[in-house]
Amino acid sequence: MTGSLTGKVALVTGASSGIGRAAAVALATAGADVALNYFSLAEYAEQTAEDIRRLGRKALLFPVDVSVQADVEAMVGETVAKLGRVDVYVSSAVFSEREPFTTANMAGFRKTIDVSMWGAYYGLRAACARMIEQGEGGAAVIVSSPHAQIAFPNCMAYNMAKAALDQMMRTAAVELLPHKIRVNSVYPGWTDTPGERKFLADEAIKQAAKGLPWGRLATSEEIARAVLFLADPGSDYITGTVLHVDGGLFLPWWSQRGSGSL
Template identity: 55%
Template sequence: MSFEGKNALITGSSKGIGAAIALELARQGANVTVNCHSSKDDAEKVAEQIRDLGQQALVVAADVSDQSAVEDMVRQTVEEFGSLDLFVSNAVYSDRELMLDANMDGFRRTVDVSMWGAFYGMRASAQQMVKQGNGGAITMISSPHAHIPFPTAMAYNMSKAAIDQMARTAAIELVKHNVRVNVFHPGWIDTPGERKFFSEEQLEQGAKSLPMNRMGSPEEMAKGVCFTLSDDAAYMTGSTMTMDGGVGLPWWSKRTEGGQ
């Protein structure tokens, strides 16, 4: 895969999977806009690593739930690099509470960032790509939550299910413009965001119960996402790529080593 001469924007790329995607794209030749909401210092560190790799980097602090801020971020990217060729919707927010007890401010914030933020970024990026007339590639980071109704995560589940459908709809609307739109489903990945919900001990114990006996890494996810954006995937649009370590399999029904 090569992204020489390509310019990318990744939302929520100051840490975790987003940061790994930004760095992997830079390793393969892309200039990258690093987006954050409040983690400006982390975003600047990612940008510095991108520059160390010989590529250009732009840091934009913007709340993706603000449509005008997202549209301005796309504008800044084009002003800085000359075009926008690749877009990854990765920014997310999630509160975890049972639906009956949910704080509605947190519930709405989850939907505003995770669903509306994804839509605003996809729409603004697609508009720019269509305007340029050279095609482009968009990847929406979704989740197995799109089809598995995890309890305490209703707002997040709703948002991810919406992302899957919006991406497929965008794919068919944009195919005539040679703008590809795909979905990426990571599994349980070892990111800073998981520390909001679990202790280190819980993460360690939970990882042992997974089919591969470990969590995935952001770097593994980044390689998969970069494939969906690359020319190697030129015939791929409206598709979902899953890298979940087998979580979607009926791993709970595995036979014991003794064959029982």
């Protein structure tokens, strides 16, 4: 896919680390100039921008809270003003707290929804409105999660947000068919990102990974390849779908542990 996005502009949220960072670099490697959104880890965001510039592409940095609609709209507007257009939108910014829902701190619960659901919507809305104005199609990729379908305990707000993103993606894909703007989602499996260290230490993650169906965590680069695939113009006939990159999580892998039946 090298060069397939030459002349295109991508906007990636949550781009300072993890999947967002890897996706931004992958898009730049394919030829896109990239607007990088982040809210924390500023030094990592600067490094990502430098990596992209070393590839010969332009990089803009936006320290923006995606849960603030006006700021997201301003970010998209400035991206178009400085880079000329926007062709690809990637939603990767998230926030999550893990607590039983009956005792959850409501500030964290609401922030999870505000960032993970509303933040994705605000960016999709603003970016796709610009793509419609441009009249040349485009692509949006939502980094969703198996949490959209699997009721992981102590993650109610995150589960709710990701489930909402699935319907957001499909509804947007339907509405944007006349404009040839494709909207798809990626379901990453458990991925080795800095954000996971908020909940578990390295050794605990290493041990837990052995229990996954593929026996390890995904890398951010593996998920980024899926994002690039969906953003690539060569994937023109793919819209309104979910691409699983989850190491077999949705297979009946648990049956391998016993007789093969319930």
